Amino acid sequence: MASRAMAPTGMLAGLRATLERRAGLAVPVVIVALWQVLISVGLLHNAAIPSPITVADSLYTGLFTGHHPLFFATVTTLERLLLGYVIAVVAGAVLGMAAGRVNDLAYAINPIVALWIPLPAIVTIPVISLWLGAGDIVIVLTVIFSAWIPVYLGAQQGACSIGKRQLWVARASGASGWTTFRKVIVPGAMIHMIPSLRMGLGYAWRAVIAAEIVVQQGKGLGITIFSARQFFDVPTMYAGVVLIAILGLLLERLAFPLIERVTIERWGLVT
């Protein structure tokens, strides 16, 4: 009796666990399906809203056929994004760690950062392009100017949180300031920096697309979306938006679990 009652419970629990694991994917899938159904049965009829199948088709065409416009736009955008992001991470991390340990430096930099935080990437573009014209460098600089802020703040916090006595151990070994920075402060701050590196990448994505739309130079996903809108190529516009979301997700899901595996997970700092 009891065992017969248990079986469906067990199955239900298993089903529920599977559903919970897939729930993150299920919701977008249901929305897209509903969207397709509404258009297919003719309930939704609007030139500004293409069907998911049309969008998927134009995504495929743009990536894999003809001149591969979406593919090359993606490559260009990723180049700008990663170049700007890497520079922002290095600059933000070094400055932040230094400010986390040297109070005078924090006093000098923090007011600038505080004024900088509310500035959207998009308002810095006209200023930068006034100095440097319009081109890749403006886009990359916009990415740097956006992404360095969370990295800086995380690095500063990380460097601040290094225990006094870890530094004592280094000093009692005769380590110079520079050696202590390299061997204790940098790895010690890194432990706390992963969330801010994630946030920095998000900022970089927004900045690169915004800058491409404003600067309007060369290729890029931002430009593709913007010009598709001007030519009323609605499916391509949607395809660009979908591509950015998927690429952003993939980049994050690939990079950060890897970073965590070789750092804090390996060190036994998270379970």
Place this chain on the structure above:
Amino acid sequence: MGANPVSTDTPIREHRAQADAASRPAPKVVQARHIGKTFPATRTASPLTAIEDVSFEVHQGEFTVFLGPSGCGKSTTLYMIGGFERPTAGELMLHGRAIDGPGPDRGIVFQDFILFPWRTVLGNIAFGMEVAKRFGADEIRERAQRLIDRLNLSGFEKSFPNTLSGGMKQRVAIARTLATDPEFVLMDEPFASLDAQTRDRLIGDIEEVAVEQKKTFLFVTHDVREAIRLADRIVVFSQRPARIIEDIVVDEPRPRDMYADSMRDFERYLRSLIRID
């Protein structure tokens, strides 16, 4: 020295005088003369006098224990010898010169290990040697491996600290300190956060290491039995603000029989000294 050099009916100061006169040509390597330490007021705390008037001497190669109740300022005294803190009064000398900051001649071991979590066991032990630059890569590996074997860490070379037990972490920290061969080994309640069995084994290890290596150990503890087992000299601190209430040479052969009557009497006497009333 007699078989029963320390007992409650021997006047301790007399005993110390005997010991000093008898057989201690070892040079004085640390001298504290009327040192004091007052921490300035902060936003949340009023000024605090941790140490009022403390004088003592440490002889070369001696295992000196600073014994006192918790929070009495003995750790602060150790940190001042390490060069991490400065006295606000008096003179603190190392080899006749005022201590001016930390140095590789003084290694330190803390109660809570303070290992580098991003370095393996081997990497932690190698840290000081890497920094010192006077060791070649082969020498670093060889010396680290010898300490790993010596402190029963074999097989854990590539483990990261957070995967180790407390006792093993403290062995790593001790190995890291010994690796660069410092003249002084400073230990700040190194066994206070370990369970009783682990502590017992580590005390035995430290005793052996101290006998093997002719280093000067400075060991802070509030545990009377630790002090009796390890010390050549016990400097007893009062409650805060710290003064020295006793300075005793312990001239018992090692390993010491903690159950001997003389030891029990000595233990009782020390407990009476540091009792907080």
